Amino acid sequence: MLVGALLGLGLWWLWPRAPETGAGSGRSVGGARSSEAAPRVQVPPGSPEPRSQESGALLLRATLLGERPFSGEARVGVAFISESDRGEWEEARRAGEYGAGPARLEELANVRQWLTAPVTPEPRGGGTLGPVPVPAAHRYRLLAWEQDGTFHWGDLVPEGTLQAGVLDAGTLRATRPTGLRIRLTGARSDQASGRYLLSLSRVVDPVEVERASDLLPVVRAVSPVLASALEDETPIPLSLEQETLLQPLPPDRAVRLSVRSDAGRESEPLEVPLREGRVETVVLDLARLFPEGEGTAIELRGRLLLGSSERAPPGAHLERVDPPGPPVELGADGRFSVPGLPAWRASRFAAVLAPAVSGRPVAPRRWEFAFTPDARAPEAEVTWRMPAYRWLVLRMDAFARGQLEQKARRPYPVFLLQRRESSGGWRLQPAEEFLREEGQVAVSLLEPGTYRVLAAASPYALHESAPVEVGARDTERSVSLLVREEGTPCEVRVRSAATGQPVYGALVTAAGVHGSLPPVRGHTDAEGRWRLGQVHAPSLHVEVAQEGANPWSSREAMLDCQRSGIIDARL
Numbered sequence: 001m002l003v004g005a006l007l008g009l010g011l012w013w014l015w016p017r018a019p020e021t022g023a024g025s026g027r028s029v030g031g032a033r034s035s036e037a038a039p040r041v042q043v044p045p046g047s048p049e050p051r052s053q054e055s056g057a058l059l060l061r062a063t064l065l066g067e068r069p070f071s072g073e074a075r076v077g078v079a080f081i082s083e084s085d086r087g088e089w090e091e092a093r094r095a096g097e098y099g100a101g102p103a104r105l106e107e108l109a110n111v112r113q114w115l116t117a118p119v120t121p122e123p124r125g126g127g128t129l130g131p132v133p134v135p136a137a138h139r140y141r142l143l144a145w146e147q148d149g150t151f152h153w154g155d156l157v158p159e160g161t162l163q164a165g166v167l168d169a170g171t172l173r174a175t176r177p178t179g180l181r182i183r184l185t186g187a188r189s190d191q192a193s194g195r196y197l198l199s200l201s202r203v204v205d206p207v208e209v210e211r212a213s214d215l216l217p218v219v220r221a222v223s224p225v226l227a228s229a230l231e232d233e234t235p236i237p238l239s240l241e242q243e244t245l246l247q248p249l250p251p252d253r254a255v256r257l258s259v260r261s262d263a264g265r266e267s268e269p270l271e272v273p274l275r276e277g278r279v280e281t282v283v284l285d286l287a288r289l290f291p292e293g294e295g296t297a298i299e300l301r302g303r304l305l306l307g308s309s310e311r312a313p314p315g316a317h318l319e320r321v322d323p324p325g326p327p328v329e330l331g332a333d334g335r336f337s338v339p340g341l342p343a344w345r346a347s348r349f350a351a352v353l354a355p356a357v358s359g360r361p362v363a364p365r366r367w368e369f370a371f372t373p374d375a376r377a378p379e380a381e382v383t384w385r386m387p388a389y390r391w392l393v394l395r396m397d398a399f400a401r402g403q404l405e406q407k408a409r410r411p412y413p414v415f416l417l418q419r420r421e422s423s424g425g426w427r428l429q430p431a432e433e434f435l436r437e438e439g440q441v442a443v444s445l446l447e448p449g450t451y452r453v454l455a456a457a458s459p460y461a462l463h464e465s466a467p468v469e470v471g472a473r474d475t476e477r478s479v480s481l482l483v484r485e486e487g488t489p490c491e492v493r494v495r496s497a498a499t500g501q502p503v504y505g506a507l508v509t510a511a512g513v514h515g516s517l518p519p520v521r522g523h524t525d526a527e528g529r530w531r532l533g534q535v536h537a538p539s540l541h542v543e544v545a546q547e548g549a550n551p552w553s554s555r556e557a558m559l560d561c562q563r564s565g566i567i568d569a570r571l
Helices: 002-014 083-094 206-213 216-222 224-232 398-407 557-563
Strands: 033-035 058-065 072-080 110-116 119-121 127-133 139-146 151-156 165-173 179-185 196-203 236-238 244-246 254-261 270-273 279-285 297-306 316-322 325-328 335-342 347-353 366-371 379-386 390-395 414-420 426-428 434-437 440-445 449-458 461-464 468-470 476-480 488-495 507-511 520-523 529-535 541-545 552-554 566-570
Touching (some): 058 139, 058 151, 072 127, 127 165, 139 165, 139 216, 151 216, 216 224, 254 279, 316 335, 325 335, 366 379, 390 468, 398 449, 414 440, 440 449, 461 529, 488 507, 488 541, 488 557, 529 557, 541 566, 552 566, 557 566
Parallel strands (some): 058 165, 179 279, 390 476
Antiparallel strands (some): 072 110, 072 139, 179 244, 196 236, 196 254, 254 270, 297 335, 316 325, 316 347, 390 440, 434 440, 449 468, 507 520, 507 541, 541 552
16 A cells, blocks of 8 residues: 555656646626736836837737627727826835825826727627737726627726736626707707807716716717817707717716807806716707897908008918907908807907018007997997007117116116096006117007106116107107116115114115116125115115014105115114
8 A cells, every 4th residue: 555655656757738827817897807927026016117019929818798789989098107207106015105096006107009809799698809919018908899889998907027928807797878869849940050169067066076087088089079168168069950979978966058049149058967877858948049040140251451541561470369260361452250259248359460571560569449339230340440650769879778788787778658638647658669779669559648768787777768648640750768877876774773783684685766677686605785876766665584583664765875875774
């Protein structure tokens, strides 16, 4: 008996063994599993991105469960983790920031390629997806859908990267779509063309937003038009003759709908609740959505001219501001036509000039117009005039330019335009153009009046030109600038309120009377001094700050400059 037992043990030891096969434990929503014909190479989560294998070396398959044989399309998404996402995720884990991202690294994998997958229908229902050749990846997303909206959706995350073999994603059960059937009623027989557009937006509960948004890839694949409407607010055409099917929708709490008529009138938004897994019919009564009527369209014909001339602004076109629309091109004589404008409210346009290649522009770069229609008229005629520029030229000789540049603090010199009011005072006048030309500055004007130009070497060193009258027939007037030598030299001295010692490195900010002029800043020297230079302005505002001390400010610093030339600040 002992000899027989030893003989049996020897035969067992010498008997050839079958090659071992490992049952992979990939994870997916359908209970994925993987079977291999070759050993699996384990790749740690921090390893470089896996490379694609040769076609046919790695196959993926799944079982689709359904009540009838599958008839539709299927895709497999190949997802990878970017190195930047991996680095941020690992850094957050090392720092203990576990709420800063997903629990698993594989959830950061993004689909870079969708592969078409064959499906073999099963007579008893459902079908078999694949096998389909796939590259090695961190994650796979599987999607199959049928014409009635039923879809199969799941993920497969292998534990490692396979060199060859078959990845089995397990069983994907059929999911009924969430959606709406839109039916229009209540249309009046006298409406223009019966064309309507539907805009929709999601109404999401915060606690359900992640789960609902996870199905957006399904919407993009099954219905790109619906995905564009949800993500880009692209309207969907509606028909009076047949229902409009919106499926699949993310299983949100509700969806917000609004209808726009052919004339451009938009209804008030209507919130429609959704029931997950059901496609329900929604009847939209046009008479209730548009209680004041759907509106009629009007055609606007017009002409755009430059100033008092009979010519069009060169290189101009019209932009439709409200309601928005495509640009309106002008004829050589400035004529244009805009059909389909709403007749129940005003529309706004903007005339836009092409940038001048050289020289001075002839008019503002953009000028807006408003059109208020007469709802009883099917068309209208307008003539719009874009104002032509007049120019006030500030001339400076070489000495004046040198003095201004010498006294200026960066970003100065800055130029301002002032207009005299009827009371005799001066106020700042906006101007679009301050063109630096050789030895001069050309300032654009839109209307006649009495003007002067301010040249600022700093916010508190202002030099005015002489005033000049610009008449209705004038296209250009010139003035000269004389840089004044007089002024009050002034400086800021900063000392410690506790010890009286000079404060080094304190930040000094000085501003003048005109808020449109940028302030100047500097730091005190070892003696606690910061020199402003010549001051000739109506007022001066100074602020002093240093870390660890309460800031100091004075709006009456000009009085100190006039009395002693010293602004004494205590920190």
